[in-house]
Amino acid sequence: xxxxxxxxxxxxxxxxxxxxxxxxxxxxxxxxxxxxxxxxxxxxxxxxxxxxxxxxxxxxxxxxxxxxxxxxxxxxxxxxxxxxxxxxxxxxxxxxxxxxxxxxxxxxxxxxxxxxxxxxxxxxxxxxxxxxxxxxxxxxxxxxxxxxxxxxxxxxxxxxxxxxxxxxxxxxxxxxxxxxxxxxxxxxxxxxxxxxxxxxxxxxxxxxxxxxxxxxxxxxxxxxxxxxxxxxxxxxxxxxxxxxxxxxxxxxxxxxxxxxxxxxxxx
Amino acid sequence: xxxxxxxxxxxxxxxxxxxxxxxxxxxxxxxxxxxxxxxxxxxxxxxxxxxxxxxxxxxxxxxxxxxxxxxxxxxxxxxxxxxxxxxxxxxxxxxxxxxxxxxxxxxxxxxxxxxxxxxxxxxxxxxxxxxxxxxxxxxxxxxxxxxxxxxxxxxxxxxxxxxxxxxxxxxxxxxxxxxxxxxxxxxxxxxxxxxxxxxxxxxxxxxxxxxxxxxxxxxxxxxxxxxxxxxxxxxxxxxxxxxxxxxxxxxxxxxxxxxxxxxxxxxxxxxxxxxxxxxxxxxxxxxxxxxx
Amino acid sequence: xxxxxxxxxxxxxxxxxxxxxxxxxxxxxxxxxxxxxxxxxxxxxxxxxxxxxxxxxxxxxxxxxxxxxxxxxxxxxxxxxxxxxxxxxxxxxxxxxxxxxxxxxxxxxxxxxxxxxxxxxxxxxxxxxxxxxxxxxxxxxxxxxxxxxxxxxxxxxxxxxxxxxxxxxxxxxxxxxxxxxxxxxxxxxxxxxxxxxxxxxxxxxxxxxxxxxxxxxxxxxxxxxxxxxxxxxxxxxxxxxxxxxxxxxxxxxxxxxxxxxxxxxxxxxxxxxxxxxxxxxxxxxxxxxxxxxxxxxxxxxxxxxxxxxxxxxxxxxxxxxxxxxxxxxxxxxxxxxxxxxxxxxxxxxxxxxxxxxxxxxxxxxxxxxxx
Numbered sequence: 001x002x003x004x005x006x007x008x009x010x011x012x013x014x015x016x017x018x019x020x021x022x023x024x025x026x027x028x029x030x031x032x033x034x035x036x037x038x039x040x041x042x043x044x045x046x047x048x049x050x051x052x053x054x055x056x057x058x059x060x061x062x063x064x065x066x067x068x069x070x071x072x073x074x075x076x077x078x079x080x081x082x083x084x085x086x087x088x089x090x091x092x093x094x095x096x097x098x099x100x101x102x103x104x105x106x107x108x109x110x111x112x113x114x115x116x117x118x119x120x121x122x123x124x125x126x127x128x129x130x131x132x133x134x135x136x137x138x139x140x141x142x143x144x145x146x147x148x149x150x151x152x153x154x155x156x157x158x159x160x161x162x163x164x165x166x167x168x169x170x171x172x173x174x175x176x177x178x179x180x181x182x183x184x185x186x187x188x189x190x191x192x193x194x195x196x197x198x199x200x201x202x203x204x205x206x207x208x209x210x211x212x213x214x215x216x217x218x219x220x221x222x223x224x225x226x227x228x229x230x231x232x233x234x235x236x237x238x239x240x241x242x243x244x245x246x247x248x249x250x251x252x253x254x255x256x257x258x259x260x261x262x263x264x265x266x267x
Numbered sequence: 268x269x270x271x272x273x274x275x276x277x278x279x280x281x282x283x284x285x286x287x288x289x290x291x292x293x294x295x296x297x298x299x300x301x302x303x304x305x306x307x308x309x310x311x312x313x314x315x316x317x318x319x320x321x322x323x324x325x326x327x328x329x330x331x332x333x334x335x336x337x338x339x340x341x342x343x344x345x346x347x348x349x350x351x352x353x354x355x356x357x358x359x360x361x362x363x364x365x366x367x368x369x370x371x372x373x374x375x376x377x378x379x380x381x382x383x384x385x386x387x388x389x390x391x392x393x394x395x396x397x398x399x400x401x402x403x404x405x406x407x408x409x410x411x412x413x414x415x416x417x418x419x420x421x422x423x424x425x426x427x428x429x430x431x432x433x434x435x436x437x438x439x440x441x442x443x444x445x446x447x448x449x450x451x452x453x454x455x456x457x458x459x460x461x462x463x464x465x466x467x468x469x470x471x472x473x474x475x476x477x478x479x480x481x482x483x484x485x486x487x488x489x490x491x492x493x494x495x496x497x498x499x500x501x502x503x504x505x506x507x508x509x510x511x512x513x514x515x516x517x518x519x520x521x522x523x524x525x526x527x528x529x530x531x532x533x534x535x536x537x538x539x540x541x542x543x544x545x546x547x548x549x550x551x552x553x554x555x556x557x558x559x
Numbered sequence: 560x561x562x563x564x565x566x567x568x569x570x571x572x573x574x575x576x577x578x579x580x581x582x583x584x585x586x587x588x589x590x591x592x593x594x595x596x597x598x599x600x601x602x603x604x605x606x607x608x609x610x611x612x613x614x615x616x617x618x619x620x621x622x623x624x625x626x627x628x629x630x631x632x633x634x635x636x637x638x639x640x641x642x643x644x645x646x647x648x649x650x651x652x653x654x655x656x657x658x659x660x661x662x663x664x665x666x667x668x669x670x671x672x673x674x675x676x677x678x679x680x681x682x683x684x685x686x687x688x689x690x691x692x693x694x695x696x697x698x699x700x701x702x703x704x705x706x707x708x709x710x711x712x713x714x715x716x717x718x719x720x721x722x723x724x725x726x727x728x729x730x731x732x733x734x735x736x737x738x739x740x741x742x743x744x745x746x747x748x749x750x751x752x753x754x755x756x757x758x759x760x761x762x763x764x765x766x767x768x769x770x771x772x773x774x775x776x777x778x779x780x781x782x783x784x785x786x787x788x789x790x791x792x793x794x795x796x797x798x799x800x801x802x803x804x805x806x807x808x809x810x811x812x813x814x815x816x817x818x819x820x821x822x823x824x825x826x827x828x829x830x831x832x833x834x835x836x837x838x839x840x841x842x843x844x845x846x847x848x849x850x851x852x853x854x855x856x857x858x859x860x861x862x863x864x865x866x867x868x869x870x871x872x873x874x875x876x877x878x879x880x881x882x883x884x885x886x887x888x889x890x891x892x893x894x895x896x897x898x899x900x901x902x903x904x905x906x907x908x909x910x911x912x913x914x915x916x917x918x919x920x921x922x923x924x925x926x927x928x929x930x
Contacts, residue, residue, distance in 0.1 A: 005367060088292060102553070112502060117535050211526070243392055
């Protein structure tokens with residue numbers, strides 16, 4: 001009896017993981033003209049890479065790819081820059097840490113739309129709305145990344161014993177020097193984790209991107225519109241391109257996932 | 268949160284001369300939050316109380332637009348029904364999976380990794396796949412047609428079936444989170460307790476009911492709170508699957524007001540309504556974090 | 560309460576043998592202690608009997624009924640884990656009543672039996688508390704209560720005293736012994752502490768690296784250890800073991816010679832009442848000679864060497880413990896530990912142990928030679 005349940009569970013799990021991936025692969029390699037056959041086939045008659053070529057050649061699509069990468073990378077940098085010192089402080093002064101915690105939790109509690117609408121209005125006034133370099137989106141993503149990075153980095157700094165920094169100070173280092181030379185190197189794995197998480201957050205982000213970038217889009221809204229307008233082959237190729245870094249990052253983060261790091265922050 | 272907590276001054280003083288200088292470390296973050304969180308929040312409030320047509324402030328015109336809109340009320344209902352159903356479904360599924368996959372079997376690690384895939388994929392990717400599966404000309408209907416069965420419109424706007432479909436798809440996507448939380452909690456239960464229960468005569472289901480589930484209680488509660496809060500803010504799933512008017516929730520309604528009607532005020536008002544619900548619902552969660 | 564019969568029980572993990580050829584017949588109401596160092600397989604043994612792990616060989620019977628194919632729920636075996644494994648979310652009453660609940664005993668009856676065993680174990684006052692609010696000793700009694708409330712056929716204890724602090728151990732030891740005798744429940748008690756093994760069990764099984772070394776009453780195991788391992792394991796301080804050689808009935812240790820023929824022929828070995836006399840003339844080869852520290856006594860100037868082994872104590876190493884004194888002594892090139900009664904600071908110049916106090920073991924393998 002237990003065997004049957006286990007088998008059923010495993011089958012369901014494997015199917016739920018495999019079906020999306022296989023469908024994307026299949027559709028991505030199906031030429032657009034075949035996509036509207038009825039009933040839909042499970043395998044393409046003439047598998048092709050033309051969809052990928054169209055994505056890379058199309059100005060809007062390729063531009064979207066570049067924009068996504070750019071915004072994500074820039075978000076990582078800005079988020080870390082803002083969070084590193086604050087996370088260190090939060091670790092060393094728990095009272096301050098708790099206050100920052102409470103405020104940052106708000107970003108996670110508030111619905112995206114509640115922040116996106118006023119931000120959009122403000123960006124319109126500031127001329128950042130629908131910016132070709134997605135500057136506005138970058139600012140929004142940085143906001144979203146702050147709680148995540150803070151949580152991860154603060155935990156990492158808390159794990160570095162304060163005695164090490166004090167020893168460095170006694171050896172003549174300044175406060176900043178102790179931070180840079182002692183705490184940061186020890187927190188490097190967490191820095192990597194935080195960077196990957198923030199990159200992924202920005203890469204996947206849909207709601208703000210949809211609202212703030214109406215024509216100069218990043219990949220998620222592009223994918224949305226493409227598939228809404230009925231380009232299954234093209235959109236699947238785009239989806240495949242979107243999935244790759246996401247899966248790579250998740251695989252890289254698996255040890256962190258398992259150590260329960262993210263149980264609290266819950267994406 | 269009093270400054271007099273013993274740790275704070277000493278800890279900081281140990282690493283930086285004078286508390287004030289160290290406080291500056293958090294300044295950029297705080298300023299950023301002020302500029303991009305606090306200020307927009309105030310703007311949102313102002314927008315909500317501004318008449319979108321005339322610009323008069325303060326005004327309840329935007330709220331009146333909402334109250335008189337049938338779609339708004341459907342969105343409110345949707346925003347209560349869909350998250351509740353989704354959380355219920357994913358807790359049951361997540362629990363079942365955690366219990367099933369807790370034992371040792373060959374390929375366990377691979378299967379556990381596979382569980383995470385729906386959540387690991389970018390949300391929009393997962394949802395587009397779901398749509399290509401469930402659309403009127405999708406794979407599911409194709410399979411039904413091949414079997415000689417009539418087509419089912421899973422995403423027909425406004426039907427109960429479309430609500431169920433949205434709930435199912437969102438639960439499918441987020442079950443991995445509950446799974447991971449519960450798996451971790453299960454692993455924390457000492458094996459000897461289960462063994463003692465077996466020796467005491469508690470077979471399979473009774474052991475589950477009397478020993479395992481009660482011990483999972485705190486983790487289950489945490490999972491429900493966490494996921495419940497996230498589920499309230501649901502946006503992409505109904506948006507992508509059925510559009511802003513198919514299975515309306517407050518987020519999609521606000522977006523709909525913004526993008527289709529250009530009504531900042533109504534959009535902000537709807538967003539505020541949702542924000543209020545979310546903040547109220549998050550009080551238990553914040554209280555738990557304080558205690559932690 | 561039942562008779563437990565273990566036949567050739569064994570457990571293998573791939574190539575690693577955790578337990579092998581374990582056979583034991585435990586009488587109804589008997590308490591047998593299983594003694595051995597860490598990793599000897601004693602916990603594995605309990606887990607096999609409880610059904611928490613499958614056996615690779617052998618059979619286990621309770622009163623003719625074969626239980627080794629049954630799941631733990633059906634074996635009528637109760638166990639107290641080293642960590643107690645109490646249910647943290649239930650009160651003490653809930654914990655104690657749980658086995659009865661699982662056997663669908665009616666509520667009134669459950670309450671009564673739980674109350675009864677709680678009073679026996681003196682935890683009646685804490686029935687409404689949670690395990691987290693109890694001390695280690697109290698938790699242990701709850702674990703005992705939970706195990707005993709259903710009058711199991713077989714009762715297993717896995718190092719029950721190891722998590723208690725030293726002061727508590729002696730009294731709890733007595734306590735467990737009392738309860739076991741009172742209820743007359745067939746018990747297997749596993750430990751690495753030889754004091755517990757010696758004082759609690761009707762019989763002791765000594766286990767090393769998965770193999771049974773000896774099974775007998777505590778006194779017999781102490782006075783007539785079956786091999787060098789058992790000899791060294793029981794007794795604190797442990798038995799001294801020095802190398803020697805036997806030829807033609809004479810034992811040579813360093814420069815000393817001991818005529819075994821006289822002592823053994825007279826049947827005056829260390830455990831004369833337990834073993835028949837035998838003829839040492841047939842022995843020859845290298846041996847290990849065992850002498851317990853307490854068998855050394857101050858030697859008078861006369862008394863021929865052939866009557867026993869003598870050693871020269873080094874006063875600088877003496878430890879005055881009040882009731883007794885421990886001192887290291889030189890026996891030829893070897894060093895032995897000697898235990899003298901009384902706390903006097905005067906250490907005799909010479910001590911000796913009579914031939915009847917000597918144990919002989921094979922030089923390789925360590926098996927006992929002679930009576």
